[in-house]
Amino acid sequence: MSSERDKPFVTDDTQVQTATRDARMTGSGADNRFNSKLREAFGSSPFILTKFDQFMNWVRGSSMFMLQFGIACCSIEMMHTYSVKHDLDRFAAGVPRASPRQADVIIVPGTIVSKFAPRMKRVYDQMPEPKFVVGMGSCTISGGPFQEGYNVIKGAEEVIPVDIHVPGCPPRPEALIYGVAKLQQRIAEGESSPVTVKPYELEQFDDLERDEVVDKLAEQIDEEDLVMRYNWADSP
Amino acid sequence: MSLEEPEPEDGAVEVLPTAGDEIAELLGDLVVDREEHVNAPGFVIRPDAVQETLTRLRDEAGFDHLSCVTAEEREDRYESIYHLTSFDDRQREVSVVVPAPKDDPVSESAEPVFRTADWHEREAYDLIGVEYDDHPDLRRILLPDTWQGHPLSENYDQDRPQIVTLSEWENPLAEDHREEEGDTMYVNIGPHHPATHGVLHVKTVLDGEQVADVDPDIGYLHRCEEQMCQTKTYRHQIMPYPDRWDYASSGLLNEWAYARAAEDLNDIDVPEYAQIIRTMGAEFCRIASHMLAVGTFALDVYGDFTAIFMYAMRDREKVQKVLEDLTGQRMMFNYFRLGGVVWDLPEPREEFFETIRDFLDDLPEALEEYHDLITSNEILQARTIDTGVLPPEVAKSYGATGPVARGSGIDYDLRRDDPYGYYDELEWDVITEDGCDNFSRLLVRLREVEESAKIIEQCVDLLEDWPEEERTIQSNVPRTLRPEDDTEIYRAVEAAKGELGIYIRADGTEKPGRFKIRSPCFSNLQTLPEMSAGEYIPDMVASLGSLDIVLGEVDR
Numbered sequence: 001m002s003s004e005r006d007k008p009f010v011t012d013d014t015q016v017q018t019a020t021r022d023a024r025m026t027g028s029g030a031d032n033r034f035n036s037k038l039r040e041a042f043g044s045s046p047f048i049l050t051k052f053d054q055f056m057n058w059v060r061g062s063s064m065f066m067l068q069f070g071i072a073c074c075s076i077e078m079m080h081t082y083s084v085k086h087d088l089d090r091f092a093a094g095v096p097r098a099s100p101r102q103a104d105v106i107i108v109p110g111t112i113v114s115k116f117a118p119r120m121k122r123v124y125d126q127m128p129e130p131k132f133v134v135g136m137g138s139c140t141i142s143g144g145p146f147q148e149g150y151n152v153i154k155g156a157e158e159v160i161p162v163d164i165h166v167p168g169c170p171p172r173p174e175a176l177i178y179g180v181a182k183l184q185q186r187i188a189e190g191e192s193s194p195v196t197v198k199p200y201e202l203e204q205f206d207d208l209e210r211d212e213v214v215d216k217l218a219e220q221i222d223e224e225d226l227v228m229r230y231n232w233a234d235s236p
Numbered sequence: 237m238s239l240e241e242p243e244p245e246d247g248a249v250e251v252l253p254t255a256g257d258e259i260a261e262l263l264g265d266l267v268v269d270r271e272e273h274v275n276a277p278g279f280v281i282r283p284d285a286v287q288e289t290l291t292r293l294r295d296e297a298g299f300d301h302l303s304c305v306t307a308e309e310r311e312d313r314y315e316s317i318y319h320l321t322s323f324d325d326r327q328r329e330v331s332v333v334v335p336a337p338k339d340d341p342v343s344e345s346a347e348p349v350f351r352t353a354d355w356h357e358r359e360a361y362d363l364i365g366v367e368y369d370d371h372p373d374l375r376r377i378l379l380p381d382t383w384q385g386h387p388l389s390e391n392y393d394q395d396r397p398q399i400v401t402l403s404e405w406e407n408p409l410a411e412d413h414r415e416e417e418g419d420t421m422y423v424n425i426g427p428h429h430p431a432t433h434g435v436l437h438v439k440t441v442l443d444g445e446q447v448a449d450v451d452p453d454i455g456y457l458h459r460c461e462e463q464m465c466q467t468k469t470y471r472h473q474i475m476p477y478p479d480r481w482d483y484a485s486s487g488l489l490n491e492w493a494y495a496r497a498a499e500d501l502n503d504i505d506v507p508e509y510a511q512i513i514r515t516m517g518a519e520f521c522r523i524a525s526h527m528l529a530v531g532t533f534a535l536d537v538y539g540d541f542t543a544i545f546m547y548a549m550r551d552r553e554k555v556q557k558v559l560e561d562l563t564g565q566r567m568m569f570n571y572f573r574l575g576g577v578v579w580d581l582p583e584p585r586e587e588f589f590e591t592i593r594d595f596l597d598d599l600p601e602a603l604e605e606y607h608d609l610i611t612s613n614e615i616l617q618a619r620t621i622d623t624g625v626l627p628p629e630v631a632k633s634y635g636a637t638g639p640v641a642r643g644s645g646i647d648y649d650l651r652r653d654d655p656y657g658y659y660d661e662l663e664w665d666v667i668t669e670d671g672c673d674n675f676s677r678l679l680v681r682l683r684e685v686e687e688s689a690k691i692i693e694q695c696v697d698l699l700e701d702w703p704e705e706e707r708t709i710q711s712n713v714p715r716t717l718r719p720e721d722d723t724e725i726y727r728a729v730e731a732a733k734g735e736l737g738i739y740i741r742a743d744g745t746e747k748p749g750r751f752k753i754r755s756p757c758f759s760n761l762q763t764l765p766e767m768s769a770g771e772y773i774p775d776m777v778a779s780l781g782s783l784d785i786v787l788g789e790v791d792r
Contacts, residue, residue: 068430072457072788073483073567075434076528080556083549098430115380116427116435116456118402123428145476148467149460150387150394151379170567202402213397217382225403233395 053190060104060130061092061187064180067103067127068096072110074137074170081173093180100126105183107176108162111139111146112153118228121202124160132192134179135162138169142236145169154235159200161193199234202226259330262297263289274500274725276329278317283336283343287370290318290332290349298322299330302350302635304726304754306739307360309389314341314366316357319726319739319754323632323646326653331726336366345371352635355762363388363462378455378791388463409441409449420448423773427456431536431777434787438764440776447776450765454790461792465751470498470717471574474751479568481753482731482789485524485552488517488559489731491572496656497727497738498574501719507708508658509699510576515658516695517562517571519688524555525732526639526681526688529784533678534610536781537619544609551602554595561588574717576710581699592696599689606682611675620674624767624779627672634766635759638734639684640783643677645670650730662694674775674782681784716746726754733757733784753792757785 066088070078081088088094097103100123112120124131133156138144140156147154156162163186166179186192206223208214221227256277260267263279266289271278281289293299299320306317318332336343345368346353357368358377365386368374376383380400385392407422426437435456441449461477468474478490492514499506506514531548535541556566561582563571571578582588610616626636631644641648649666651659667683669676721744728737734756743749760783768776 069428070434072434072459073480076484077567080549080553084546085550085553100428111457111459113456113458114383114398114400115458118400119427119456122402145480146459146461146464149463150392151458151460172566205399205401208399211397213384213399216384217399220382221399221401222403225401227399227401229397229399231397233397 057190058188061184064093064105064132064184064187065103066093066096067100067106067123068098069106069123070109071112071116072139074109074139077170077173078107078109078136078176081176086173086177088177088180091177091180091184093184100124101128103127104130105132105134105180107134107136108140108156108160109136109170111144112156112159113149113151114153114228114230115151117153117159117200118202118226120156121159121200121228130192132183132187133160133162133164134176134183135165136176136179137171138167141165141167150232153200153230157198158235159198161195161198163193200228200230202228259293259297263292266292271331271333271724273331274723275727276319276331278331278333278724280333280335283334284369286318286332286334286344286346287349290320290346293320293330293332294349297330298324299328300324300632302346302352302356303728303735304737304739304752305346305353305356305360306726306750306752307364307366308741308750308752309364313338314364316343316360316366317724317726317739318346318353319737323641323648326648326650329726331724341365342367342369344369345374347371350635351633352759352762355758359758362386365389376455378458380455387460388466405439407441408439408451419443425777427453431780433532433781433785436761436780436785436787436790438776438780440773442773445772447768447771447773450768450776452761452764454761454787456791457787458791459788462751462753465753466748469746470502470719470748471713471715471746474498474748475572475574476568476570479570480788481755481792482525482733482736482757482786483567484528484732484786485556485559485567486521486732486786487567487569488514488521488563488571489525489729490736491569492518492657493727493729493731493736493738495572495574496729497725497740498717500727501723501725501740501742502574502713502717504575504713505711506576507711509702509707510709510711511658512695512698512702513562513577513581513709514572515662516692516699517559517569517577518657519691519695520555520559520562522688522732523685524552524559526685527552527555529681529732530606530610530678533778533781533784534616537778538613538615544606547602547605547609551599554598558588558592558595561591573710573713575713576708578709580707580709585700589696589700592692596689596693596696599685603682603685611679611682617675619774619778620678620782621671622673623771623775624674624782625672626763626767630766631763634763636734636763637759638730638732638756639677639680640734640760640763642666642668643680643782644672650728650735654728656729658695659691662691664690674778677782677784718742718744718746720744728754731756733786733789734760736789755789755792757783757787757789758792761785761790 135156143152143154146152164179164183205221205225205227267279269280301321301323304319314336316334321329334343360366362376409420421442423440426432427435437453439451465474478494479487481490527548531545534544563569626644628644664687719742724741726739728735737754739752740748741750767779
């Protein structure tokens with residue numbers, strides 16, 4: 001009696017474990033329906049061991065809220081990507097949100113011109129972190145066919161950081177889906193474009209360096225107004 | 237509205253002056269000089285006689301449609317050209333040329349005579365720098381208010397830095413709700429907003445639930461289309477750009493506008509076979525465009541994202557499949573060439589025709605579904621019937637065309653009134669509705685889809701039986717085109733949204749000296765304040781949807 005009491009409390013639960021695992025992996029009926037692939041991947045352990053940030057990245061990539069944001073021609077193809085036949089929802093990126101405050105991903109679908117860039121920057125700033133940008137079409141890469149225009153920003157990268165560029169004029173829906181899938185992969189791996197100072201930033205008017213143009217506009221623009229200054233000569 | 241029907245009822249239509257000399261007689265000593273444009277006689281007048289001349293032409297000669305205002309800078313002068321025509325007879329055209337001195341480019345505004353001149357002259361001021369006396373509100377329209385210089389004038393330095401502001405807009409009706417006794421509220425709709433169909437900014441002032449003032453602010457997609465065309469060659473380089481004006485799948489219709497103007501300018505013939513292919517392709521584009529209009533309109537009016545929007549997209553996918561087979565691209569076709577089309581129908585032809593016939597066979601049933609879901613839906617009827625009313629005289633004064641005009645009972649369609657392509661050989665009808673409201677405009681679009689299907693069917697019949705040895709897709713066009721110096725032309729086609737006109741002035745080189753696009757959406761959008769002042773705000777959104785604007789074409 002006493003010798004038994006001195007022994008450490010040991011149970012041989014291998015049998016139980018094996019039985020449970022077998023039931024989970026090969027079990028029949030209702031269980032099978034829920035457990036198949038995931039169980040196989042995780043093996044017998046009842047725990048999923050991962051780093052929390054990795055888990056969060058996987059979650060982010062698997063449930064992306066897109067911003068409903070149409071600019072130009074590409075937005076028509078973007079609509080097609082969201083709706084029947086292509087159905088971006090299948091890739092966990094389906095529900096376009098009208099408010100930037102509810103969105104994780106902004107697809108920039110079209111040419112950005114001087115009047116619109118400050119507004120786009122504002123919309124981007126309103127999105128909660130972490131946020132991601134898909135540049136759709138040639139215009140967001142370089143200005144595309146309108147690159148030589150007097151009013152055209154030479155790519156979205158001049159204003160906001162872009163994670164994925166999808167080339168094309170416009171890209172086919174398949175191409176956009178591929179771009180979104182690539183973005184998911186990047187997010188799952190925890191990558192995103194660094195946030196750096198861009199050539200065109202919103203700044204207060206009185207913070208601008210004084211020069212001829214600023215002096216000329218001083219009467220028209222309030223000192224505290226936010227402005228975006230385009231130095232076209234330095235554009236790529 | 238004091239505008240009355242310009243043509244008296246007593247059969248006086250024949251005595252309206254059409255030939256250049258008759259008009260010259262009518263205008264008398266207002267005319268300083270004569271010009272001859274390819275499409276119409278041109279009359280040079282003094283810069284201070286614009287209103288008198290246009291009033292006389294409108295009231296006594298029946299030129300009731302100011303189609304376009306083109307401004308340009310020449311070596312020794314500025315010029316504004318008013319392209320006038322008539323809603324009843326599109327083939328009567330006249331150009332009124334108003335020169336203004338280089339050092340002080342001021343001329344009289346045409347706004348009191350034709351209200352559409354308001355925005356056209358603002359655009360001329362913005363891009364060229366011509367100023368208009370007596371204009372109610374001459375400020376920039378496409379470029380930001382703080383822009384320096386006029387980009388399409390001759391000495392513009394494209395490299396000079398520009399500053400654009402992001403500041404709060406002011407309530408134009410002074411007392412805002414933030415003030416103590418103010419009772420109006422200022423609301424920005426757009427430029428990022430789901431109901432504006434792109435990057436339109438509607439400055440709205442509300443008095444309670446009603447719209448007290450509305451001012452569409454455009455230019456958020458002004459991507460220099462005219463500059464692009466002026467720096468490209470006629471023969472090949474311009475053609476890809478029209479696809480990007482009205483990008484809601486009206487590519488071929490836009491290409492046709494350029495093709496028509498450039499072909500008439502260079503005296504190029506188009507083989508009959510190519511015309512039939514063009515006609516067929518263009519009507520497919522019209523269907524795709526109207527489908528998008530209908531789908532998004534339903535989305536605006538009662539938020540139906542699941543049924544009608546998806547149905548419309550499904551049918552658009554079918555159309556795009558056909559167009560992709562034909563042209564090789566889903567949206568930006570670049571399929572027309574001056575003097576024809578780039579290649580013949582895809583092989584095997586039978587298969588291609590079968591795809592089209594399948595689509596046409598399914599279409600009546602699909603339209604039936606649309607009517608069940610939309611036009612016989614009580615919610616939609618309650619929201620659209622008798623809202624956004626646009627009386628025909630107002631529509632004419634604003635130069636509204638396309639389904640917007642036809643929804644107001646104006647029987648005007650360039651495919652019939654100024655025939656081009658193969659339209660005059662085919663059996664089809666121009667659709668008009670007399671309701672003048674949002675519902676009529678919707679109905680016009682849905683019924684036009686049927687007419688387009690009719691046209692396509694006839695084209696397919698013709699193409700199927702076309703003898704193999706006569707399938708000429710392009711006429712012989714020189715590699716480089718250099719139209720004669722100083723020839724000017726203004727030609728329009730019926731695009732999905734209305735009259736899409738192109739003005740080209742040749743300067744003897746292989747690139748146009750001035751390339752001006754008359755966009756139907758630009759003129760149609762001007763009617764928005766007229767339709768929505770005093771209405772409830774949801775009706776304003778419905779009216780905006782019923783105009784079916786595409787910002788790429790509004791801003792160019």
